[in-house]
Amino acid sequence: MHEAWWITIPKALIVINVVMVFFALTTWLERKLLGRMQQRFGPNRAGPKGLLVPIADLLKLIRKEAFAPMGAKEPLYIIAPMVSMFTALAAFSVLPFGAGWTVWGHHITGSVVNVPISLILIFALGSVGIYGFIVGGWASESKYSILGSMRTCAQLVSYEVSLALSVLGVVLMGQSLNLQAIVDKQQATLWFFIPQFVGLCVFMLGGVAETSRPPFDLPEADTELVAGYHTEYSGMRWGLFQAAEYINMITLSGLCVTLFFDGYHFPWVHSLDQFGPVWFVLKLFTLIGLFIWLRATQPRLRYDQLMRFGWKVLLPVATVNALVTAFFVVWAA
């Protein structure tokens, strides 16, 4: 069943805005949870329970002067945060968040677009997003920025390998690169986090590193180093980079939900599947809470530990996991 082409446009608009609201909620949730885990209140002044803090942040960032270094390569310097933001938002478009509905005779599918290679598309957009970080640091014409962007690319490129390999097992079991097909397969058989538990672990660890969240936040180790690739950015340009990082985390959590936790389906009760987005968002925020919990608990890795862990632990484990999965898939067939 196909949907009319124009339905995609309002759907994309809604999804983008909802993702932006999730981004705001995530920053609030992170501060609140970190606060509670350190026996503080967290934000509790702006609005009820401090819920207006993201709005206050936004107003502050928009009103702040966005100055640029004299030697900055002007078009690239301005485009870089936009590239990061665009890829972060665009990656969300292929995630299925519902089973599809029929409203006033129009069929609406549960994702903005449904392409046959949606998994590869997400990884490709993630790789393009790294260009934002590299180009931003390089175009700033500052040694601290360029050192920061070098740190960022080294880490992101290293961990992207194991991240992509870790989902290979899921692709083999789902027999497809289409996220919708993978969800359907999980619904028909078993949620993939049980047979692919190793893959899930590698995916989570690689994902934390890929979104440069603590304890893998070497690109911008706040307490130790100058900010990193966005040293020379301020105001809303800096805000775009920050938003891109958080939205990457949301997208990655969404991908994890889709690949390992059966996407938008409610366990056992099939009649509840029409409320797909609710279950999707619940699973999503559980994973984000896990990310924050990890941040509150573990100390930051040293740089050599980071590289050793990525290349000598995660990559072999992911490779062996993919090989073993391939063996079992062939053996079962």
Add this chain to the structure above:
Amino acid sequence: MSFIVPNTLKGFGVTLKQVFKKPLTQQYPEYKRPVYPRYRGRHRLHVHANGLEKCVGCSLCAAACPADCIRVVPAENTAGNRVSAGERYARIYEINLSRCIFCGYCELACPFDAITLGNDFEISEYNRDDLIYTKDMLLAPPIKRVPVADADLYDTPIPYYKDNS
């Protein structure tokens, strides 16, 4: 490796446990923690029971002040205008609280206990000039009162978390 992983995971339990505890933060403007009875806040000038000022304008406090924030201009008491109990009185007595370091040396230097450090600490202003306290302001009872712990009962104030958990 086998003995590292449980310890690494044990940390997650520690952080999770804190979420269900009441935070220790003292919500300052709503809750004012009682200060020590001998807390050194903003200064006060004192008067005798008969209404005469204790300060005789000797400027020993100004001499003792390491931050040089006290200005005293003395004048003679006359039969028609008797302000203090001594020979002279302080015609001008100013403390610049933006310079004061609240060391209490003025209190020690004063031979008549005319100046003491009170308990007020909420003395921020929008304007530097407002922080120059004149004699009238120092003689008047403090407007903003802060809770003071009972000196007989405690050496230290009760911590917030003992009252509220």
